[in-house]
Amino acid sequence: MAIDQLQVSHRLRNSPTYDWDELVQEDRVHRTIYTDPAIFEAEMTQIFGGTWVYLAHESQIPNPNDFITAKLGLRPLIMTRDDEGTIRALYNRCTHRGTTLCRWDKGNSRAFQCPYHGWNFSNTGKLRGVPWADGYADKLVRDPKYNLAQVPRVESYRGFIFGTLNLDAPSLADYLGPIRRPIDEWLDRNPGGKVIVCEANRMKYKGNWKLAYDNSGDGYHVVYSHRSLLETENRFKDEAASKGMSYYQVASPDDLPAYIHYMGNGHHFKDKRPNLKPKPGGLWEIESLHPGMEHVQDKLRARYGERAEAMLDLAGSEPVNINIFPNLSLLGNHIQVFQPVSTDETDAIWYGTRIEDVDGTLGEEALNDINAIRMRTQEGFPNFGEVDDITNFEQIQRGLACLEDEWIYMHRGYGIPGRFQTLEDGTIKGPCTDELFMREYIKEWKRLMKADPNIQIRREPTP
Amino acid sequence: MTASAAADTSRYSYYVTNEAYGDLVEDFAPDWQDDDNLITELAERDLFRGKLEREARILDRLLFEEWLELYTRDCFYWVPGTPNGGDPRTEIAVMFDDRRRLEDRIYRFRTGYAWSQAPSSRTSRLVSNVEVFKSRRDDQRMVRSNFAISEFWDGEIRVLAGWAGHRFRKVAGDWLISAKQVNLLNCDQCIRNPSIIL
Numbered sequence: 001m002a003i004d005q006l007q008v009s010h011r012l013r014n015s016p017t018y019d020w021d022e023l024v025q026e027d028r029v030h031r032t033i034y035t036d037p038a039i040f041e042a043e044m045t046q047i048f049g050g051t052w053v054y055l056a057h058e059s060q061i062p063n064p065n066d067f068i069t070a071k072l073g074l075r076p077l078i079m080t081r082d083d084e085g086t087i088r089a090l091y092n093r094c095t096h097r098g099t100t101l102c103r104w105d106k107g108n109s110r111a112f113q114c115p116y117h118g119w120n121f122s123n124t125g126k127l128r129g130v131p132w133a134d135g136y137a138d139k140l141v142r143d144p145k146y147n148l149a150q151v152p153r154v155e156s157y158r159g160f161i162f163g164t165l166n167l168d169a170p171s172l173a174d175y176l177g178p179i180r181r182p183i184d185e186w187l188d189r190n191p192g193g194k195v196i197v198c199e200a201n202r203m204k205y206k207g208n209w210k211l212a213y214d215n216s217g218d219g220y221h222v223v224y225s226h227r228s229l230l231e232t233e234n235r236f237k238d239e240a241a242s243k244g245m246s247y248y249q250v251a252s253p254d255d256l257p258a259y260i261h262y263m264g265n266g267h268h269f270k271d272k273r274p275n276l277k278p279k280p281g282g283l284w285e286i287e288s289l290h291p292g293m294e295h296v297q298d299k300l301r302a303r304y305g306e307r308a309e310a311m312l313d314l315a316g317s318e319p320v321n322i323n324i325f326p327n328l329s330l331l332g333n334h335i336q337v338f339q340p341v342s343t344d345e346t347d348a349i350w351y352g353t354r355i356e357d358v359d360g361t362l363g364e365e366a367l368n369d370i371n372a373i374r375m376r377t378q379e380g381f382p383n384f385g386e387v388d389d390i391t392n393f394e395q396i397q398r399g400l401a402c403l404e405d406e407w408i409y410m411h412r413g414y415g416i417p418g419r420f421q422t423l424e425d426g427t428i429k430g431p432c433t434d435e436l437f438m439r440e441y442i443k444e445w446k447r448l449m450k451a452d453p454n455i456q457i458r459r460e461p462t463p
Numbered sequence: 464m465t466a467s468a469a470a471d472t473s474r475y476s477y478y479v480t481n482e483a484y485g486d487l488v489e490d491f492a493p494d495w496q497d498d499d500n501l502i503t504e505l506a507e508r509d510l511f512r513g514k515l516e517r518e519a520r521i522l523d524r525l526l527f528e529e530w531l532e533l534y535t536r537d538c539f540y541w542v543p544g545t546p547n548g549g550d551p552r553t554e555i556a557v558m559f560d561d562r563r564r565l566e567d568r569i570y571r572f573r574t575g576y577a578w579s580q581a582p583s584s585r586t587s588r589l590v591s592n593v594e595v596f597k598s599r600r601d602d603q604r605m606v607r608s609n610f611a612i613s614e615f616w617d618g619e620i621r622v623l624a625g626w627a628g629h630r631f632r633k634v635a636g637d638w639l640i641s642a643k644q645v646n647l648l649n650c651d652q653c654i655r656n657p658s659i660i661l
Contacts, residue, residue, distance in 0.1 A: 105651070199544040199555040204653035227576035232567050236474065291561035292479030294469075339653075347653040352555035365481075372484065372552040379559055384571055387579035387658040394617070 024446040026439065027411035031400045033445075034208040034408075040343040042449065047326050048073030049165040050453035051266075052175045054328035054337060055079060055089055055151075057351070058159045059196045060106070065123060068106040071339055072151060072163060078102050078112065079161065080123040089151035089163045090125045091457070096146075125150050126460045144462045152458040158187055159194065160328070160335075166453040178427050179267040182322045186330050189318065192358025197335060198375070201350040201382035205390035207397035209327075209340040212348055213441065215389055216323040216331075217260055217270045219432040220412060222248045225392055229385045233288035243288040245319075247275045254431035258319075262428040266325025266444035268437035273319055281309030283316035290376040296369045304366075311366060314355060315373035317381070325441055333378055344397050348390065352378045410438040470536075472562040478537040479561050484552050487539060490598060490630055491548055491644050495605050500596040502604070511606045512593040514638065515629065519588035519610075522660060527569040530660070535634055539642040540565055542661060545651055548644065557650055557657060568660060579658040584616040586659060592626075602633040603641075610645075614659060623661065624648050 018039070023030040033039055047053075053072055060068050061081045069092060070077045076092035078101065092100045094114040101112040101121065111128060113120045118131045125148035127141050140146045151163035155172035157180070162172050169175065176183070187193045205212075215221065222245050223230065233243040242249075247256060257274035276282040287293075296315075300308035317332030329336040339347040354374060357367040400408075413419050413434035420430040430436045469477045502508070514533070521530045534540075542557040543549055551559050560568065571577045589611045596605040606629040614621055630642040645661040647654075 198553060199549070199651075201544070201555060201557065202651070202653040203657065204655045206655065225578065228571045228574040228578070231574045231576065232571040235567075235570055289476070289563060289567075291476050291559065291564055294475050295477045295480055298477075349653065350555075354553060368481065368552060372481070375551060375553070375555055376479075376559060378555055379557075383558060383658075384567065387656055388577060391579045391656060 018449075020446050020450050024442050027414050028407045028409045029442055031403075031406055031408060034210060034397065035343060035400050037343045039449075040208075040340070043340070044073040045165075045455060046449050046451065046453065047445065048340065049455055050448050050451060051166065051169060051326065052155075052162040052164045052172055053326065054160060054324065055154070055163045056161045057197045057335060058087070058156060058161060059194075061087065063108065065108050065110050066106070067102070067109060067123065069102055069104070072165075073340060076100055077151070078123075082122075082124050083110070086124075087154060087156070087161060088123075088125060089154050089161075090121075090123075091149040091151075093149065094119055094121075095127065095148060096130075101148075121148055124460055126462070142462055144459045147459040147462065149457040149459060152456050158183065165455045165457065167456055168454040175265055176267070176324065177264050178425050179263040179265075179269060179322065179324060182263075182269045182271070182320060183324075183330065186318060186320060186322055190314065190355045191362065192356065194356065194358065195333070195335075195353035196356060198352045198354050200352060201379065201386075203348045203350070203382065203386060203390055204341075204345065205348065205393050206345055207390075207393040208344060209338050209346040210445075211393040211396055212338045212346060213323065213326065214410070214438050215393070216329045217268045217321055217437040218435070219248065219253065219258070219260060219270060220435065221389070221392075223253075225388055226385050228388060229381075232384060236289070241285045243286055245272075247272070247286075253433050256432055258432040259429050260432055260434050260437050262430075262437050262440040264426060266441040268323050268441060270321040270323075270432060270437075271319075272321075272432070276319065279309075280306070281312060283318070284309060284312035287316045287377060288380060290373065290380060292373055292376060296373050299369065300366060311362065311370060312373075315370045315377055317377050323437075325444060332381060333374060334381075346393075348386070350378070350382050350386070410435040410442070414439065472536045473566055474563065476561050476563055481552070483537075483539075484550070487541070487642055488548075488550050490603075490605065490642070491628055493547070495598065495628070496594070496596055496607050500598070500605070502595045502597060507604075508593060508595050511595050511604065511629075511631065511638070512590075514631075515590045515593055515606065515608050515627075518640075519590050523586050523588055525583060527572070527660070531565065531569070533640050534562070534565070534643075535632055535639045535641045536562060538562055538565070538640060540645075540660075541642065542645045542647065543650055546646065548646070557647070557654075558645075558661075577658070579656050584614045584659050586615070587613045589613075598630070600632075604631045604638065605629070606631060610661075612659075612661065616656065621655075625650070627661075 056070050056079045064083050067078050067080045070079050078090045078092045080088050094101055096119050099114050099116040101114050111122050120128045122128050127146045154163045230246050234246055258272040261269045322330040327338045333353050335351040337349045354371045413436055420428050422428050540560040544557050572580055590608050592609040594607050598605045609626045612623040625647040628644040629640055631638040632641040
C-alpha cells in the first residue's frame with residue numbers, strides 16, 4: 001500500500017532542555033521526572049510516539065468494520081479493521097475543525113461522520129464527502145491532506161497491536177526481542193495459544209504513569225503493600241497449601257527460585273513460576289479462594305480424573321509479570337494497560353481474558369466452567385490487591401511535593417558483586433526483590449527522552 | 464466433602480453453579496422492572512424501602528457483620544462492568560462476590576493493612592425511588608432503587624451514583640437479600656479507588 005508521508009513540523013519538537021543525566025542517575029532518579037508537566041508533555045512525543053506503544057488486542061475488533069476507540073499517549077484513536085481485514089490506528093480527529101469523530105467505545109461501522117459539520121470518512125481514513133462541496137474552491141476528496149491522520153506504523157505480535165509514530169524505530173519483532181519468549185509462553189499455555197479479551201477492571205489513580213511501570217516488576221513491595229491480601233487469602237489455616245503470593249513471606253525472598261529478568265528496550269519479566277510445584281495442578285493448588293471454585297474443582301475431578309488438574313490450571317492466575325515498555329503488562333491472565341492522563345493522573349485498565357476450546361478437547365461444559373472461574377480469579381487481585389498499590393502510588397505523588405527532598409532511590413541490589421547474571425543475549429537476571437529492572441528501564445526512558453525520533457503521521461493516498 | 468461442610472458457605476463455595484449463574488442472569492434480565500411486574504401495595508413497598516434504608520444505615524456505620532446478616536447464606540453481590548449487566552460467566556465484573564468473598568472483603572478491611580481503606584472512607588448513602596416487583600418465584604421479590612453514595616476519602620468528597628436491583632428471598636419467614644446488583648453509572652469507566660462496599 002502506498003503511504004503518503006507528511007513530515008511533522010519541527011516546531012512541535014519543543015522538548016525541554018533538561019540535563020537528563022543529572023535527572024536519571026545509576027541508582028536514583030529526580031522527583032521532577034514524575035512531577036514536571038513539561039517532562040510529561042515531552043514524554044507524549046518521545047515515549048508515546050517515539051517507541052512502540054500497545055494500542056489494542058485483535059480480539060477486540062475480530063470482524064470486518066469493527067472498531068474500538070483507544071489512545072496513543074493523549075491522542076484519541078479509532079482502531080479500525082476495514083473490509084479487507086487491514087487494521088489501522090486512525091486519529092479520532094476530524095481534519096476540518098479537529099472534532100473527535102467517534103464517541104463510542106466500540107462498534108461496527110464502515111464510516112464515521114463528524115457530528116459537527118457532517119464530514120464523512122471511511123474506516124480507512126479517507127474523506128468520502130462533505131456537505132455542500134461546491135462551497136469549496138477545490139474538490140476536497142481529491143486532496144489527501146483531508147484524509148484522517150493515522151499512526152504510520154501499526155504492527156501486531158500474536159494478537160497484540162502496537163503502533164509508533166517513529167519511522168526510525170526498529171521492527172516490532174526486534175523491539176520486543178527476548179521478551180517474546182515469555183509472551184509466547186503466556187499465550188501457549190492456553191488452548192490454541194490464544195486468548196480473547198473480555199471486559200475489564202478499570203481503575204484510575206492520581207499519580208504519574210511511571211509509578212505503575214516502576215511497580216510492575218517489583219517483588220520488594222508484595223509482602224508490605226499487599227499484606228491485607230496475603231492475610232485474607234490465607235485466613236483459613238486448614239488449607240493444604242499457602243495461597244497466592246505468600247511464597248514471598250520467607251526469611252530471604254531473594255533466595256527463592258523466582259527471579260527478575262531485564263529483557264532489553266525497557267521490557268522486563270518477573271517469573272514466579274519456579275516457585276510452583278512442577279506438576280499439573282501446581283498453579284491451581286496455590287490459587288486463592290474464589291466464588292464457585294470447589295464446585296468446579298470437584299466436578300472436573302469427578303469427570304476427568306487426573307486430566308482435571310491441567311484444566312484447572314487454565315483458570316489459575318499465571319504467576320508472571322511480563323512488562324512491555326511503556327504501557328503493557330501481562331500478569332496472571334490479565335492484559336493490563338497503563339494510560340497516562342496527565343503528569344499526576346493515570347488510568348490502569350485490567351482487561352480480562354477468556355479462552356476458547358480451539359481444538360475441541362475441553363468440550364463446551366468444561367470450557368464454560370473454566371472460563372467462569374477464570375473470571376472470578378481475575379477479579380481477585382484488582383479488588384483485593386491493586387487498590388492498595390494505587391493508593392500507595394498516589395501517596396508517592398503526594399510525597400514528591402517535598403521540593404527539597406529531591407531523589408527517589410531504585411538501588412536495591414546495586415553494587416553487590418555477583419548479584420546479577422548477564423546472559424549471552426544481553427539480558428540480565430537477578431533476585432526477585434531487586435530493583436534492577438527499574439534502573440534498566442529508566443535508562444531506556446532516558447535514551448528515548450534524549451533521542452531525535454523521526455515522528456510522522458500518514459494519510460491514505462487519494463488516486 | 465460432607466454435606467454439612469458444603470453447606471458452610473463462609474468456608475466453601477459449592478453453590479456458585481452454572482444453574483445459579485443462569486438464575487441470576489434470568490432474574491436480572493432487563494424486563495424484570497417492566498410495569499407488568501410492579502407491586503403497587505404501599506405496605507409491601509414500605510417494607511422493602513425500610514430494608515434498603517436499614518442496609519444503607521448499617522453500611523454507613525461500617526457494621527459489616529450486621530450487614531452480612533441481611534443476606535442469605537447463598538447470596539451474590541454483583542457490580543457489573545457494563546451497563547447492561549451482562550453474563551458474569553463470560554465477562555469480568557467490577558465485583559462479583561459469593562458469601563465467602565464478601566466475608567473476605569470484610570476480613571481485609573479488618574486486617575488494618577488495607578491501605579485503600581486506611582483510614583476508612585466515610586459515607587452517606589441516599590436511597591430513593593424504591594419500587595417492588597414480582598419475580599419468577601412466589602418467595603422472591605425484585606426491588607429497584609436509585610442510590611447516591613457521598614464518599615469522603617483522602618480529603619475529598621465524591622459521589623458514586625446509580626441504581627441497584629435487590630433480589631429478596633423469603634427464608635424462615637423473613638425477606639433476606641439473595642442477590643444485590645449494583646449498577647454504577649460509570650461502571651465501564653476508570654474509577655479511582657473502588658474499594659468500599661456499595
